[in-house]
Amino acid sequence: MNHPSSIRICEVGLRDGLQNEAAILTTDQKVTIVRALVDAGFKVIEVGSFMHPVKVPQMANTDDVVKAIGEIPGVELRALIPNKRGVDRAIACGCKKVKLNVSASRMHNIKNLNRTPEESVAGFKDACDAAREAGIAISGSISMPFASPWEGRTPVSDVDSIIEAYMNVGITEISLSDASGMAVPYQVNELCAHVREKYPQCTWWLHFHNTRGLAIGNILAAMDAGMTQFDSSFGGLGGCPFVPGAAGNISTEDVLHLCEEEGIETGIDIKKVIELSGTLPAMLGHGLDSYILRAGRNKDLIAAKSEK
């Protein structure tokens, strides 16, 4: 098993986590969280999305959040966007990094949008052009690159052709996002090795949900294939669009604890993240899927025993 010396974590709780919550956080609450995340050491934070405010009301104040924070040197604040309108909003509020998304489930994409995933990506060209012209970095994500509820396992050739479509519009930073929580470790290992070898000009992010308890296994499998950039969500915030009540994104503190114990550098202070995640139940009105919030770190247990 390949053991990386360091990995990079993007905190996505403010976007993928909160968009699944009934409670809508105020701009002030979100700004406070972003500042706490920066203080904990995060260099990449997904602060929200520029989707239609009626469709995703939890994200309607993303523009205000970005404006309130302003630029922080060395920290990338990224926002998910649906298309060029998202770039326009990014320009207006001063957001310097946006991320597009398409589903690798052909049936999903065709049913919803009447076009193939590759056609969707080709349609992103105007967004890419506008972003580049405005000096905004742009990346792309692929939902369900491992499996989908409609097709089961996603054919690797389908993932390849979406990656190539992204490269055709100039995007080489790509997230593989297991939004349905159906990815499994050996498959993750194989697909990661495949894309890294086939597209060496690309950089990769992996985004796992813990729907079926396999997110940490999938991260290990991706690290074994050389991947070093992962999304996670503080407190394990998030959910599953297909299974109400299922666990959400992998918890940031659970990933950080793995790294702490294995000597994998993240540059992030796990204690500060635990403290921040600990404020969420009161804010959101429910418990969380976070093992470390529940059980504490190994080091906490050892410290408690040594005090006795």
Added chain:
Amino acid sequence: MNHPSSIRICEVGLRDGLQNEAAILTTDQKVTIVRALVDAGFKVIEVGSFMHPVKVPQMANTDDVVKAIGEIPGVELRALIPNKRGVDRAIACGCKKVKLNVSASRMHNIKNLNRTPEESVAGFKDACDAAREAGIAISGSISMPFASPWEGRTPVSDVDSIIEAYMNVGITEISLSDASGMAVPYQVNELCAHVREKYPQCTWWLHFHNTRGLAIGNILAAMDAGMTQFDSSFGGLGGCPFVPGAAGNISTEDVLHLCEEEGIETGIDIKKVIELSGTLPAMLGHGLDSYILRAGRNKDLIAAKSEK
């Protein structure tokens, strides 16, 4: 990542799971569960323990359970024992497989028993002799071979000397049991590779708790090192002796789902296990830490979508 073609699972919910429950199941309830497990395909089942009935009242009826079931061809019904008295009870009720246990935490063992783990194991000789004379198979388990709340990481040399003590009393089937839920994947991978190489005459079981969300990662890491025998607990029953309220043993159906998706043979019908685990909340009066009970299998989701 080494991908085994098949693994063997020992269901330990009736022992390590139930011993952490407030509810005490009757002999009839346990016998019904054992029969359901056998029907689902399990070939190794830990049915209980022969500990002192006052200390572990949940296991006091283990003798009656074993008697009621009798022998089932091709199925090993094993019980945990503390010492020779456990062998005597096994003889009396017809149990054909017993398992001893020692803690790899030297401080834990010395504090509790005033002797080193190796001295404890040497003291098991009379139990081993009695078992062999009675035609009862005997194995040994080592708690906290990865880390303990007292010492942190367990030195590999400590694990070696316990293994050698077990071999000295004729035991070559050994469980490495992460009872404190502190094991982490790369460490598991290294220790498993080490013991397999150093003690090729031994067979191994790995027993992981999901206290800090790493049990599936640890199983993957052990499989990568060539291990193929794992304990798990239906519904994720169990707990942590050091952290009240923490998650328990890794859930059997979660392991089976991983195997189902990755083409790893187990010989066990996951649907029957899910059905059985689904009866536990009513029986025990609380919810369970089982992702698959909560979210369903990948195949269930695909089937639901294809029906629409």
